[in-house]
Amino acid sequence: MGKTAAARALIALLAALAALPAPAAGQGGGAAADVPILVRDVTLIDGTGAAPRPHMDLVLRGGRIAQVAATGDVGGAPPDSVIDGRGLFAIPGLIDAHVHLGTAPWSERADDLRHALMGGVTTVFDLAGDARATGDLQRAELAGQIEGPRIYYVALFGGPAFFTDPRTLDASRGFAAGTAPWMQAVTDSTDFARAVALARGTGAVGIKLYAALDSVAVTRATAEAHRQGLRVIAHATTFPARPGDLVAAGADMLAHTPYLVWQGSPRSADFPDRAKGDFLHVPADAPVIEQLLRSMRDRGVALNPTLWVFAEELPRDSVSRVRSPWMYAVTRRAAELGVRIVAGTDGMFDAKRDSLPTLHRELELLVTRAGLTPLQAITAATENGAWAIGVDRTLGTLVAGKAADLVLLGADPTADIRNTRAVRVVIQRGKVVRAR
Numbered sequence: 001m002g003k004t005a006a007a008r009a010l011i012a013l014l015a016a017l018a019a020l021p022a023p024a025a026g027q028g029g030g031a032a033a034d035v036p037i038l039v040r041d042v043t044l045i046d047g048t049g050a051a052p053r054p055h056m057d058l059v060l061r062g063g064r065i066a067q068v069a070a071t072g073d074v075g076g077a078p079p080d081s082v083i084d085g086r087g088l089f090a091i092p093g094l095i096d097a098h099v100h101l102g103t104a105p106w107s108e109r110a111d112d113l114r115h116a117l118m119g120g121v122t123t124v125f126d127l128a129g130d131a132r133a134t135g136d137l138q139r140a141e142l143a144g145q146i147e148g149p150r151i152y153y154v155a156l157f158g159g160p161a162f163f164t165d166p167r168t169l170d171a172s173r174g175f176a177a178g179t180a181p182w183m184q185a186v187t188d189s190t191d192f193a194r195a196v197a198l199a200r201g202t203g204a205v206g207i208k209l210y211a212a213l214d215s216v217a218v219t220r221a222t223a224e225a226h227r228q229g230l231r232v233i234a235h236a237t238t239f240p241a242r243p244g245d246l247v248a249a250g251a252d253m254l255a256h257t258p259y260l261v262w263q264g265s266p267r268s269a270d271f272p273d274r275a276k277g278d279f280l281h282v283p284a285d286a287p288v289i290e291q292l293l294r295s296m297r298d299r300g301v302a303l304n305p306t307l308w309v310f311a312e313e314l315p316r317d318s319v320s321r322v323r324s325p326w327m328y329a330v331t332r333r334a335a336e337l338g339v340r341i342v343a344g345t346d347g348m349f350d351a352k353r354d355s356l357p358t359l360h361r362e363l364e365l366l367v368t369r370a371g372l373t374p375l376q377a378i379t380a381a382t383e384n385g386a387w388a389i390g391v392d393r394t395l396g397t398l399v400a401g402k403a404a405d406l407v408l409l410g411a412d413p414t415a416d417i418r419n420t421r422a423v424r425v426v427i428q429r430g431k432v433v434r435a436r
Contacts, residue, residue, distance in 0.1 A: 035081050036061040037430065039406075041071045042085025045414065047092040047382035047397040049375055052414055058090065060404040063430040068400050083432075088424060089412055091378055092398050093122025093149075093405030095385030096359045098255060098304055098344025101137055101151065102129030102171060109137060113148025116348050118434050119357045120423045122405040124348070125389050126153035127233060127255065128210065130171040131182035131202045138203070147433060150405075152389045154233060155182040155199035157221055159212025162271065188216045192224035199230070205390055206231030206252075211271040213238040215245035222249040231390050233304075237262040239271040247295050253302040253342060253388050257327040257334075258310055264288040275310070279322040284329035293334050302340040302388055305331045307365040308358055309346040332371035341372065342388045343381035360421050367417040374417040404430035 037060040044056040046068075057074045059067040067074055096116070101109050101124070116124065126134050131153060138151040162168065163177040163185050171183055178185025181198040199207055207225040209218050209232065218241050222232045234251045236243050236259035243263045246254060254260070261277035262268070264286055282289065296303065311324050335341050343366065345358045359381060366377040386396025395403050408425035426434040 034062075036066070036079035037404075037427070037432070038074065038079045038082045039085050039090065039408070040082055042088050042090045042408065043412070044068070044398060045089060045091045045375070045378060046399060047379060048399075049379045049383075051375075052089070052412070056090075058398065058406070060427065060430045063404055065398060065400050065402055065404050068398065083408070083425065085408065087410070089409040089419075090398060091407050091409065091413065091420070092382040092396055093407055093426070093428060094120045094359055094381045094420070095123040095125070095343070095389070095396065096121050096149075096345055096348060096357065096381070097125040097342045097385040097388045098127050098306055098346050099124045099348050100129045100346070101126045101153075102131060102133035103167075106133070106136070109133075110140070110146045110148070112348055113137065113141065113146060113151075115355070116357045117148050117426060117428065118423075119355070119360070120407040120420065120426055121149050121348070121357050121359055122407075122426070122428045123150040123152070123385065123389070123395060125344070125385070126151060127344075128154055128156040128171075128183070128208045130173075131155060131180075131204065135203050150395075150428075152205050152391070153203070154206040154208045154231070155184070155202055155204040156208045156210050157184055157186045157195070157199075157213070157217075158210040158238075159187065159214075159217070160185045161212040161269070162210060186213070186217060186221060188214065188220070190217070190220070192220050193228075196221075196224045196228045196230065200228055204230065206233055209234035209238050209246070209251065211235065211239055211274075212269065213241050215241045215249070217241075218246055218251070219249040222251055226250065231388070233388070235274070236260050237274065239269050239274065240267045242267065244292055244295065247292070247299055247301050250299070251301055253304050254296070255304040255306060255344070256310075256346075257303065257305040257307070257331050258323050260289060260292060260330060261326065263292045275323070276319050277323075279319070279326045284326050284333070289330060290333070293330070293337050293339055296334070297337050297339045300340070302342045302384065303331070303334050304342045304344045304388070305366070305370065306344055306346045306362075307331065307370060308362045311365060311369075312350065312361070328365075328369040328371075331366070335370070335372050335376060340384050340387070341366070341376065341380040342384045343377065344385075356421055356423075360418075363417050363420055374414045377417055378413060378420070404428075
């Protein structure tokens with residue numbers, strides 16, 4: 001068999017493996033609970049943005065939501081297991097749509113995942129790392145060997161210049177730089193059908209466009225990823241490609257609000273300084289930023305702001321004092337215009353290892369600093385997170401037929417977004433994993 005034929009056979013095999021059906025929404029994690037549950041008389045916040053509905057019942061069966069009805073209107077014999085929801089508020093399980101799991105020892109990540117689940121995060125979206133480690137965690141969670149959120153992940157594409165970054169080398173040990181199937185160096189001349197098929201074969205549900213990519217490369221990569229059924233997530237600029245190039249290419253989501261500043265800045269290949277844009281000379285209300293946000297809305301490109309990591313994790317210096325108000329203002333304007341906002345943290349916990357996942361603080365910043373309503377913030381971490389991953393048909397909202405992933409809160413999060421911290425019960429795949 002010649003090299004060309006062998007390559008085609010490899011692509012076909014990887015594509016076939018990637019096309020195998022994933023576990024159903026109610027499977028994995030020790031499988032769906034067999035005991036039906038009635039959550040009785042709860043105030044329902046379903047994740048769609050609809051107003052809260054008091055006095056609602058939910059029947060959970062086989063890992064899914066079997067019925068949603070006014071209290072007392074549930075048909076059929078009531079389940080034997082009943083959760084009294086009086087005084088509680090039901091929201092969909094929270095989704096952190098920007099984490100990095102494959103960058104730490106297994107024991108540390110397994111512990112983080114368990115604490116994230118106990119804190120109400122039932123799904124995470126890993127946006128690049130060592131897919132071998134992330135895939136192992138995913139399989140362990142599906143098999144019930146560890147407790148944690150559902151895990152989905154992407155493969156990374158970047159230009160050759162990016163693959164001197166120590167993180168890429170660490171995440172692809174055993175491979176020459178830029179050749180790991182989950183972390184590939186690509187150029188305008190790359191065989192993207194092969195590159196995307198290799199990425200799919202790792203179990204990735206999307207491609208992340210990271211750095212050192214021009215508009216031609218991002219356009220070709222995005223088109224092929226979509227042709228093969230994968231989502232496309234991108235840093236909001238990939239140096240030298242601008243945010244507008246990514247929007248025009250059809251990316252599904254741009255990550256990191258501060259990087260949008262490069263739409264109005266001179267083109268640059270200096271991606272290590274991507275967080276140090278010219279915020280003074282490209283103000284948040286600049287026409288070029290307004291036009292970019294309108295284009296994102298019109299083309300259905302979501303924004304993953306990651307406010308917490310810039311406000312609280314990066315060094316507080318002269319740049320940050322300008323950057324933080326800029327990113328809050330631009331995120332606020334994006335929401336006002338109707339750009340889909342997707343909540344993510346770029347890290348589930350901070351260095352101090354608080355007991356609750358940082359997604360709760362991201363939601364607080366979205367409301368208190370970026371001006372979203374609490375309902376909009378909840379939607380950003382539920383329905384919109386599921387959409388970003390591409391699993392919104394089965395996850396993200398509390399409606400009949402979808403996965404029984406939900407959190408019961410002891411206080412109303414629509415009155416104060418900080419009440420998402422008041423976690424009383426966590427249910428995943430129809431099984432109670434935390435109750436107090």
